[in-house]
Amino acid sequence: MAELAATGLTNKEIGERTRLSPRTVSSHLYRVFPKLGITSRAALRDALARAQSND
Numbered sequence: 001m002a003e004l005a006a007t008g009l010t011n012k013e014i015g016e017r018t019r020l021s022p023r024t025v026s027s028h029l030y031r032v033f034p035k036l037g038i039t040s041r042a043a044l045r046d047a048l049a050r051a052q053s054n055d
Contacts, residue, residue, distance in 0.1 A: 001028050006045035 004014045011022040011029070018025070033039060036047050 001025060002032055002044060003048060005029055005041050006048050008041065 001014060001018065004017065005011075005025075009017075011025040014020070014025045015022045029044075033044070036044065038044055038047055
C-alpha cells in the first residue's frame with residue numbers, strides 16, 4: 001500500500017486496486033507515516049527509495 005501511495009495514486013485508486021475502502025487505505029497510511037518519520041507522500045516515496053537502495 002505504501003508503494004502504491006508513493007507512486008502518486010490517491011486513496012480511492014489504491015482502494016480500487018486492493019479492494020479496500022479509501023478510508024481503510026487512509027487509516028493504514030496514517031499509521032505508516034509517523035513510523036517512518038514522514039508527513040507527505042513525497043517523503044514516503046523518498047523513504048522507500050532509500051530503503052530499496054540499501055538492500
